[in-house]
Amino acid sequence: MSEMHHIAISTRALDLWYGSFQALRNINVSIKDGIITSLIGPSGCGKTTLLRCFNRVNERYGNVRTSGTIELLGKNIYDPDISLIELRKSVGMVFQRPNPLPISVYENVVFGLRIHATDGKPHRDELDAAVEKSLTEVGLWKDLKDRLHDRAVGLQLEQQQKLCIARLLPLKPEIILMDEPCSALDVEGTRGIEELMFALKGRYTIVIVTHNMAQARRASDECIFMLLGELIEHTRTGDLFLNPKNPKTAEYIEGRYG
Amino acid sequence: MTVAAIEPGKRFVRTRHVARKERQQSVAKWIFFSMTVAMIIPLVAIVAYLLWKAAPSLNWQFLVDVPKRGMREGGIWPAFTGTLYLVVISLAVSAPIGVLAAIYLNEYAKDNWLNRLINLAVINLAGVPSIVHALFGLGAFVYAAKLGYSILSASLTLAIMTLPVIIASTREALASVPMSFREACWNVGATRWQTIRSIVLPNSISGILTGVILQVSRAAGETAPIMFTGAVFFKAVEKGKLFSYGLDDQCMALSMHLYTVSTQVPNVKESIPFATAVVLLGTVLLVNVSAIGLRVWLRNRKKW
Numbered sequence: 295m296s297e298m299h300h301i302a303i304s305t306r307a308l309d310l311w312y313g314s315f316q317a318l319r320n321i322n323v324s325i326k327d328g329i330i331t332s333l334i335g336p337s338g339c340g341k342t343t344l345l346r347c348f349n350r351v352n353e354r355y356g357n358v359r360t361s362g363t364i365e366l367l368g369k370n371i372y373d374p375d376i377s378l379i380e381l382r383k384s385v386g387m388v389f390q391r392p393n394p395l396p397i398s399v400y401e402n403v404v405f406g407l408r409i410h411a412t413d414g415k416p417h418r419d420e421l422d423a424a425v426e427k428s429l430t431e432v433g434l435w436k437d438l439k440d441r442l443h444d445r446a447v448g449l450q451l452e453q454q455q456k457l458c459i460a461r462l463l464p465l466k467p468e469i470i471l472m473d474e475p476c477s478a479l480d481v482e483g484t485r486g487i488e489e490l491m492f493a494l495k496g497r498y499t500i501v502i503v504t505h506n507m508a509q510a511r512r513a514s515d516e517c518i519f520m521l522l523g524e525l526i527e528h529t530r531t532g533d534l535f536l537n538p539k540n541p542k543t544a545e546y547i548e549g550r551y552g
Numbered sequence: 553m554t555v556a557a558i559e560p561g562k563r564f565v566r567t568r569h570v571a572r573k574e575r576q577q578s579v580a581k582w583i584f585f586s587m588t589v590a591m592i593i594p595l596v597a598i599v600a601y602l603l604w605k606a607a608p609s610l611n612w613q614f615l616v617d618v619p620k621r622g623m624r625e626g627g628i629w630p631a632f633t634g635t636l637y638l639v640v641i642s643l644a645v646s647a648p649i650g651v652l653a654a655i656y657l658n659e660y661a662k663d664n665w666l667n668r669l670i671n672l673a674v675i676n677l678a679g680v681p682s683i684v685h686a687l688f689g690l691g692a693f694v695y696a697a698k699l700g701y702s703i704l705s706a707s708l709t710l711a712i713m714t715l716p717v718i719i720a721s722t723r724e725a726l727a728s729v730p731m732s733f734r735e736a737c738w739n740v741g742a743t744r745w746q747t748i749r750s751i752v753l754p755n756s757i758s759g760i761l762t763g764v765i766l767q768v769s770r771a772a773g774e775t776a777p778i779m780f781t782g783a784v785f786f787k788a789v790e791k792g793k794l795f796s797y798g799l800d801d802q803c804m805a806l807s808m809h810l811y812t813v814s815t816q817v818p819n820v821k822e823s824i825p826f827a828t829a830v831v832l833l834g835t836v837l838l839v840n841v842s843a844i845g846l847r848v849w850l851r852n853r854k855k856w
Contacts, residue, residue, distance in 0.1 A: 351738055356663055383741035393732035395751055406740040409750070458736070465740060 301365075302327040302469055302499040303348055308362035310343060310352070317343045319523040321362070325516075330491055330500045332514035332531065334507060336552045340523040341503045345471050348501065349385035350378055367468060383410060386462030390474040392454035394446035394461075399438055402446045402457055403428050406465040428463040432456040432490055452483035456490060470494065472502040476509065488513045507547060511535050519543045602833065606826035614827055616792040623786065623813055624820050628828055630789045633796055634803035635835065637703050638778060639771045641799075642710035647764045649711075650718030657719070658726040659748055677716035685713040686780040694781055702800045706782030713777055714767040721763025725756040758850035765843035769836040775807040783808040785816065806832040 303325040310318035317340050325331045333341040346352040347364060350371060363370050371381055383406070394402050401408075404421045425442065429435040434456050438449075446457055455475060462470060472491075476484040491500055491513055504510050510517050510531065517531040519540075527534060527543045538544040545551060566574075603610075617627025657674075661667045689709025699705040729752050737747040753760075775783075783805045789796035797803050806828060814825040 349739065351735075354738055379741045379743060381741070382739055387735075387739040389732065389735060391732060393730075393736045395733055395736055396755060405737075405742075405750075409737075409740070409742045409746045461736075462740065 300327040301325070302367060303501070304365045305347075306363045306365075308344075308347065308364060309360065310340075310347065311359045313357045317523050318347070318360075321525050323518065323525055323528055325499065325501060327367075327499050328496050329515040330495050330502060330513060331516045331518060332510035333501065333503045333518045333520060334505075334510045334546075335520035335526075336546070337505075338522075339520040341518075341520050342473055344520070345387075345473055345501060345503050348469065348471055349382045349387060351382065351387065353378075379410075383465045384467050385469045385471060386465065386467040387471040387473065388455070388458050388462070388475045391478050392451055392458050394449070394454050394457050396445070396447055398443045399429075399446045399449070399457060400425055400442040402461050403464060405461060410465065424464040428460040429457075431463055431494070432460040433486075433493075434460060450483075451479055452486050455479060455483070455487055459487075459490065459494075467498060469499045469501065472500065474503055474505055477505060484509070507535075519546065521546070599833070602826055602830050606823055606830045609821065609823035609827035610830060615831060618789065618791050619786065619809075623809075623817050624824075627791075628806065628809060628831060629791055630787055630796065631804040631806045631809035631828070632831060632835075633789070633794060634703075634783065634787070635772050635806040635832070637797055637803060638707050638710055638783075638805055639768055641703065641707035642714060642771050643764065643767065645708060646711035646715045646718055646767070650715050651722050651760055651764070654719045654722035654726065655748060658723045659744060659752065674716045674719050678720055680713075682713055682774045683776040685709055686777040688712065689777055689781045700800065701784075701802050702782045703797055703803050704782070704799045706778040706803070706805075709777040709781045710771045710774065713774065714771055717770070718764055718767055721766070722760050725759025725763060726752060728759060729755045758847045761850070762843055762847050765839060765846070768839045768843075772832065772836055772839075773807055775805075775811055778805055779808055785812050806835070 301324045303323070305321050305323050308318055308321040309316065321344060333345060335341050343352065346355075347360065348366065348371075352358050352360075360372075363372060365371070366381075366385065369376075395405060397405070400421075403425045404416070407416050407421060407424055426435060426439075429438060434453060437453065438444075446454065449457065455478075459470070459475075476487050479487065488509070491502070494500065495515075502510075502514065514531045516529065517534040518528040519526045519534065519538075519542075521542055527538060527540045529539070534543065535547055538547060614627045615632060616629050618629050619631075620626030657667065657670065661670075686709060689705060689712065693699045693705035693708050694701055697705075699708070733751050733755070734747055737751055742750070782802055784802045785804075785808070787797075787802060787804050810825055810828045810832065813820050813828060
C-alpha cells in the first residue's frame, strides 16, 4: 500500500446514545481514502451504528444523540451548513438484505438521478448512458441488458445486491458504506460481491461491516475491531489477524467469544 | 440399552395418551367449524329474508320514485340521493384530512410522548359511539358554526366520525410498506417527501383506498349523527333528479327513512321497509365490491 493515502473519514471523540443507552464511546478513527476498511466485532458492538454515522442516516431511526465530530474528506458533517441530501448522495449505503426498490431494474439505477435532477426531467439519453455505465461497473450489464424493464425484486439475490450497489454509482459517491452486504448471499454471491468490491476499490472508499471474520481477512485492507461501543484496534488487516496488539482482539479472532 | 429395550413391533404405535390428544384435536376442529357455520347462517338468512320480504316492491320505479301518501307508497328517491350526498361530501372532507394526517403521523412524526398521546386519542376516538358524535355535530356545526340543520352539518358530523378510522387504516397501510424501501431511498439522498411520493404511496395506495371506501358503509348506515344534524322524515324533491338538494337543505337518507317507515308511519305496505333495506344494503355492497375490485387491480400493479 502506498503511503500517500488521504484520510476519507475521521472521527474525534464520537459518542452516540440511543435514548439513555450509549452505543458508541469515544471513537477516534481515521479511515483512509480509496481502500477497503472492514469493521468487525460481536453483535451489538456498535459497528453498524458507527457505519450509519458516516452519512448521518442514524438520525432517521428515532431517538439518537451524538457528540464529537465526524469529518468526511475534511468537512465536519455536523456543521450547520451541511445538507443531509448532498451528504447522503456522496455517501451511499448497501444493506444486509438486498433492497432493490419495487420498480424496474432501469428505474432503480436512475432513481438517484431522478430525485436529484435540478431542472426538469433528466434527458433520456443521459439516463440510458448512466444505466449502461453503472451496470457495466458492477458486472450486471451483460446479464441484464435485455431485462432492464423487468422488476428488480425478481432478480437473484446476488444480482439484487449488485444492483443496489449500481444504484449508488450514478450519483458519483465518494464513499460506499456496506452493512454486511453478503450475509444473505451464498458462497458464489459472496465471491461476486467481494470481487466487485476489489474492482471498485481505489475509485471509492469502501467501509464494510461484517460478521464474517474470514471475509474481513480476505476482502479488506484495514480492519477495525470494536467491542461494547469502543474501538479496540485499528490496523492493517494482515497485522490485526496475525499480530493483534490487544488481548481482546486476539481472543475474538481466535473465536473465544462472539 | 434403551434402544434395544423396546420391541421393534411396539415402536411408534398409538398409545392411549396419544389417542386422547387426537380426540381433543378433532373436537377443537369441529368447534371452530361449527362456529364458522353459525356465523354464515344468520348472514345468509338475513339477506334471503330481506330479499323475500322486499320482492313485491323491488323494481326500478321504487328506486327513482318519490314517497307518496305519507310514505305508505311510492319510492325512495329522495332518501337514496340524500344518502349519496351525505356519503360523498363526508368522505370528500374526511379522506384527504385523514390520509394526509396519517402520512404525517407515520412518516414524519418522531416517536415521543405527544405522538403516542395523539395515537391513543385517534384509537379511542374511533371507538366513540356514533350518538356522541351526533351530539357533538349538533353543538359544533348546527349551533356554534351556525350551519343549521343541513346536509353540510350532517356530512361534517359523519366526516368527524369516520376520520379516526381512516387515519388508523391509512397508518396501517403505510406501515405495511417495508422499511427497507425507505432506507434505500434515504441512502441515496431522497427527502422524506420524495420517498413518500415515489415509493411509499404507490405501494400503499390500495390499502389506503380500501380503508377509505370501507368507511362508505359506515357513513351510509349511521342514523344517529344525521338525525341530530340534518336528516328529516320527509323532503319533497323532483322524481329521478340526481342533484336535487342544496348544501344548506335538509335531506332524507336511507337509514333514517328505514327507521321512519318501519316505526313511525302506520299502515305502511310491508315490503317497503324491506325494499329500503335492500337498497341500502345493495348500495353499500356495490361500493365494497368496487373497493375489492380496485384493490385487486392495484395489487396486480404492485411490483414486489
